[in-house]
Amino acid sequence: MKKQDLKSLSRKEMKEWFVEEGYPAYRAEQVFNWIYRHGADDFAAMQNIPAALRGELEEKAYVKSNLAPEEALYAEDGTVKFLWKMTDGHFIESVFLPYPEEKRYSICISSQVGCAMNCSFCATARGGLVRNLTTGEIVDQVLGIQREISREKYGQPGITNVVFMGMGEPLANLPAVLKAIEILNDEKGFNIGMRRITLSTCGLVPEIRELARMDLQLVLAVSLNGPNNQIRNKLMPINKKYPIEELLEAVKYYIDKTGRRVSFEYILIDKLNDSPEQARELADLLQGILCHINLIPLNPVREFAYGRPAGDSINRFREILLAEGIECTVRQERGTGIEAACGQLRHLRNKG
16 A cells, blocks of 8 residues: 655645544644644654554655755855755755845755756756656655754744745646645645745746636746747747747736736846847836846856856846836855756766
């Protein structure tokens, strides 16, 4: 009999599973509390549950992590890059990004093993898509990092922000990702506010529209990276299926449905998409759209031909956007020296 991963269940689903197995629903609440408030990864640690029940649960289910810590790289700024080995032998990555002065402790997590989107600047794309992560595997990244960063007591400091910008395309694994978000947001789970959860996409138009109809108060981040179809086609093959015009129509639909501002991620690449003319073209493209642009200087990846723009080029691009009335910021770089761009560490490990 295949055991049930309880971390793949929302609190409601866990209660239903307990009832189906003949146990009181309140026992599910206790187990849920042990997993997410105490970081328990073993039924034996759940002291307020009778030993006989713990033994039965051990036979039918598990709370042990699906991930084993393979490597952790620490940067001077406090950023930590985690490489996890999964039960099937594959690797995924997560990143811890602390901002203690702001009392903000963010993590960037993966949603798939590899990625099928084949963006030309991304290390994850090198291996293609292996498979989707389960909800439990997504949640295990958050639990694993929380255990690693907790000091005297589990949950201190507590993770405050979660960004789905690691390996994979989150909207291509939407059911598992949404259930993980439900657990992250649950007041008896991680209790992370919905507006502190960011869901990134390369631009899957039907899924953006589906997300709009759900009216969740999370942050939608769209990876744009080019002011026109010619450049975006070169960087992001998905643009050939859903060109910029179609993507922006979906974004406007999302804004109309949710009333939420959308973030556009724009990776600045030297001599490819960082000229003053391209900044003005981008400003024209996004006029009238409730949005904010995150300008991200390229985090160099070994074996890739793309380069990082010079500082004056980055500043000029930003100034042009601001002058045109487009809200934008240059993302603070962290962890560059520890292969913190998504997929870099896994790519090196897979190469041996």
